[in-house]
Amino acid sequence: MSFDPILLLGGSGAIGRQTVRALRATYPDVPLLIGGRELAKAQKAAAEIGCAQGVAIDAAAEDLGLGEQKVSAVVVLYKDHSLAALRFAQSRGVPHLSISSGVFEIAPEIARFMNAPDAAAIVLGYEWLVGATTVPALHLARSFSQVHDIRIGALVDEQDVGGPAVAADFEHLSHLMPRALTRRDGDYIWREGDEMKAVFSALDGSEIAATGFSSIDVVGLASATGARNVQFDLGMGISSSRRKGGAFSTEILIELAGLDPSGQTLHSRHAVVHPGGAAPLTGMGIALLLERLVGLDGKPPVAPGLYFPYQVLDASHYLTRLAEEGGQVINL
Template identity: 25%
Template sequence: MQAIVIVGGYGVVGAQIAQILRQSHGDLPLILAGRNPNQAQALLAELGAHTSAAAVDVLKPNPLAGLQPRAIINAVNDPHDYVLHEAVARGIPLVDITRWTARLQHTLNGLDRAALKAPLVFASHWMAGLASVVAVAATQQLAHTEQLDLHVLFSLKDKAGPNSIEYMQHLTTPFTITEKHQPREVYPYTEPQTITFPNGYRAKTYRFDTPDQWTLPQSTKAASVSARITFDDRLTMGLLLGLARSGVWKLLMHRRFDRLRHSLLYNPGKGAAHELVWQISGRDAAGNPQQLTKTIVDPQGQTHLTAVGAVIQLETMVGLDGSPALDAGIYFPETAPKLAYALERMQQLGVELN
């Protein structure tokens, strides 16, 4: 049986993807891939049989040379698209959880969809697309969806991989949202809204860029879609707001400040719950206004929730969920999985949905 190759398979998120797959599919061959496969030895011992490691350098062309994967999960940044290009050229199914909106749009513009020989699931949406999956499932009870508002509570005590801060790097870079069916340019960390999260924490949330805001208007026909975030430490949240609004952060974007900027944003803890709230408005078949609130809580944190999302995308892509594998083509998180399966699978893996 051909193996699932997890690029970045011994990193913070990749290791949890591998652990979930081993627990759920005991005989499924797994290859933990990365530039330093010796670092995978402890994880290999934990996962046991049917697991191996391989050297894969995403910074070099043809990084998967010598491997014959059944499918790939890419859990590290693919800055030159070498993993993507090889998957497309060789017809290997791919789940990618690393591309933020501008990169995703640029990537899709460069792909010849007619030439695709395998499914490509672009799931760099929030938590590998699980936020969007929950939103789309909720809209099934509406005849018309008017507004989808995502609010994220990010705990500074949570585990985090180094790639997790990419969306926070561009505090002064505008991005486009859909509002009343029209595009509108907004800036990160602006236009706050006050929200109460499931744990009782009440705070202002601020705009940030995520691909959900680009694909959900297409998949749900929602008139407006937004995403906002806050940190569970008010001092840190205030510091980031001050740096963004004063113009200091723009100066810090120079390459010589990379280490300083990284140290300000990347200080992972040992773990904490990750909490999301969807506020959804629309109308039922009779035209009556409807207001829905959906919450997602992963007690094991955002890296675990991301891993759960990546696993669900893989399972539905290659048929590990018991359904036929996806046909060749381009998919997003909310269009790839069967919604009922995805919701049930999330809860099986410890995610709390309300």
């Protein structure tokens, strides 16, 4: 089966290259358009990737400067303040996935969807590492009859710096997001001041100083499970693998508390680990989303709608792919 190219805006960066790597691992012949403001840079990246074309993007143009070029999906790997790519995707009736907005600034995208709900699928890919928290957490929540509390601790190794686009996104979010969206006793609150400070244990038991982070994971997990307490904390330091003398990795600590099927108290603690760091895990999530959005796997593409990543991704398939990449979900 042949497909129109997938347009990757910002595809020449670190996350873009990891997305291509993950996508091509299963679909080596899928055509790609690597879009950027600088044509030469996009063309160079496309040549290195293979089976790809570099194109210059004009965000001021309704067609992004692509003319009649057909695409099967649009992926935005940087903060698109103008929503030019979303408008383009809706006008072409193709799925749209972006990964860089904060939970506090998604109203423009929701408004676009509400005014054209039947145009195509739109995925708000702002979950931490694009599904790496929510997919395992909701899979683990199946052991509970009721989930009362969810606490997430994401550890980024200080050597896992990513590319310039990642740095720009974090600077943007840090500047505009001084408080942390949290669910406490059934209410959504914004932690601030000393309440932003937190500590969680890494995979090896080391205590990690962390700060509350307004990840959209909070509202997704609260809505999906009914948990009355959901908290997300982000820490930067030395990952457990590097503390043991190896290379850095990325860690996500997931704690769930509630009741088991018999009504007894149940508490679990797991770690999601990827040996390559944050970028490969992010790229894997994007690739698996594209597989479903476009229908690369031969199944019907995702219907028009507004989605969290975990609503598109199949947990069993995700966890199998994670294991194939050397990642793990470890019971602590």
